[in-house]
Amino acid sequence: VSKNATAIINFNGKVWYVQGGAAAGDGRSNTPLNALTSATLGGTGDFIYVMKEVSGTTPGSITLQASQKLIGAGTDLNVPTVGTILSIAGAAANTPMLTNTITLANSVTVDGIDMGTTTNTAITNAGTTVTGVNFTARNVTTSTGTGITLTGTGNNVTMTLTTLTTNGATNGVALTNTAGTVTINGGTQTGSTGSAFNINGGTVSLTYSGGITQ
Numbered sequence: 001v002s003k004n005a006t007a008i009i010n011f012n013g014k015v016w017y018v019q020g021g022a023a024a025g026d027g028r029s030n031t032p033l034n035a036l037t038s039a040t041l042g043g044t045g046d047f048i049y050v051m052k053e054v055s056g057t058t059p060g061s062i063t064l065q066a067s068q069k070l071i072g073a074g075t076d077l078n079v080p081t082v083g084t085i086l087s088i089a090g091a092a093a094n095t096p097m098l099t100n101t102i103t104l105a106n107s108v109t110v111d112g113i114d115m116g117t118t119t120n121t122a123i124t125n126a127g128t129t130v131t132g133v134n135f136t137a138r139n140v141t142t143s144t145g146t147g148i149t150l151t152g153t154g155n156n157v158t159m160t161l162t163t164l165t166t167n168g169a170t171n172g173v174a175l176t177n178t179a180g181t182v183t184i185n186g187g188t189q190t191g192s193t194g195s196a197f198n199i200n201g202g203t204v205s206l207t208y209s210g211g212i213t214q
Helices: none
Strands: 015-018 047-050 069-072 077-079 086-088 109-111 114-118 131-142 148-150 155-167 173-184 188-190 197-202 205-208 211-213
Touching (some): 047 077
Parallel strands (some): 015 047, 047 069, 069 109, 109 131, 114 131, 131 155, 148 173, 155 188, 173 197, 188 211
Antiparallel strands (some): 077 086
């Protein structure tokens, strides 16, 4: 006796691999994507793991989806974060350099990266309220692009940057109606055309330990 049946398997917490300078792939560990994409990558809760580049930097901007984790090789990758089934040790020397904008979403985690976005904003919510954000980066550098800009209402974030450096941006940091903590441990804001730090409403606690040159 036999009977046909359909089994549906849902995969949660998939890992998408990205490596700048590699051949164009499909996002598996042995055939990584060679750039981030301005369209959303993967699904809710997925991991995006950015490896140290084969050469150059990691191009492309990305709009994160809710609960995604964008992890660079500068820190450990643990999947899932409780009851680990995949673990890759990180190292500061392997930190990838992302060269375009990261757009945040609710409950996302970002860690283990550097950013160098020249004229583009580095970190934004694109006007959409975001909460539960945990964002950690080493060095974030722009020229005329704003380092962090959060607009809209009801934002709540925890952010720590080792350094933030801008040169000629309208603002180094612009936070509107934002709560939580933003800690920037060094860097320089040079020649901002507006306020280097523009805080409008909200209860955010901002700590900056770098320089400002107008």
